[in-house]
Amino acid sequence: MVTVPDFSFEAEALAAGATFVAGVDEVGRGPIAGPVTAAAVRLDPGNIPEGLRDSKAMSQAARERLSEWLLTHAAVSVAHASVEEIDEINILRASHLAMERAVAGLGQGPDFALIDGNLLPRGLTIPARALVKGDARCQSIAAASIVAKVARDRIMVDLAQQFPGYGWERNAGYPTKAHLQALLDFGVTPVHRRSFKPIHNILYQGIYVTP
Template sequence: MTGPDFSFEHDLLTQGFPRIAGVDEVGRGPLCGPVTAAAVVLDPARIPAGLNDSKKLTEKKRQALLDELRDCAEISVAHASPAEIDEHNILRASHLAMERAVAGLRHPPDHCLIDGNMIPRGLTIPATTVVKGDARSVSIAAASIAAKIARDAIMRDLAQHFPGYGWETNQGYPSKSHISALQALGVTPHHRKSFKPVYNILCKP
């Protein structure tokens, strides 16, 4: 199976959109930590080889690609907090992070390629959704790499302050060990209180 390519971007370039941002998020499923999004504007003449859905790459390969991207692309990373996830719901919080990532670019893009099937409602820039975009568009793949590396770093840091939950390896996802630690150690300020396993513990009599 072939990896992502530049066809979506090429079509937009021919339509007169010179600055195209790929946008993706990571961290919808974890029980704790932020949801993180990235927006990446690639230089069509300097696209790193090997860009792909971050989940299909090793940690070492992701980091090497991000190092390349920092030299040849514009990258913006943003987050929505656990409190915002609880306030709005995970989908809206994911879209907030995406909107913030796009707004954080040094220069506004002319068009965004959004991973998924919904355009964030607060996005004022023309956009196209691409289902499974991180496996189809190199710009979205680049964003998936930047977002994952940023969020993993946050979770490793949080793990130092809240040992025992295994966040340095499970990234906050509901692994068996994380659930066991949650039951034994309790809920932290970084847990998403609206997510069922956390909510159930908080509501125990």
């Protein structure tokens, strides 16, 4: 049974005096290639679309449809942390950096953020609350998860055109069996995360790196 998120966490923050509550989520901690992407979304309480769910529980078509709706009808900001940043500061910190950038990118600065996960990004400059499994419980976080997922998937489709053979248009950079085999066949690309074990091991073995 799919859990349906609601607006109760946003309502609680608004009742406590907040005026601009943003839900924040990231996508892309697990892949071995590509950036990590975050989105921050402020929903209009009087105009919330039907069907908001954790993006992982939705079809691609449903995500695409809701993402377009949100970009038109909600305050939305999307941001990224690069492969180089992931390798330099680690994936957790990079995902938090992307979240911080997404919050900062909202045109009118929020005064409260609802963050998916159990840790708050240390660079946030506004009050915030961390919600474990927030994308399944909180509508604003669910909306952010949808926007971030669609945005990152599109990036990976574009990168698949530049680096064919790895299947990123299908696996979004996750370490599927086909992706791992492609690494052995074609080598490591500049957009693979060198700090991640499968890539590090291949580089240590001296397998060809795609220019």
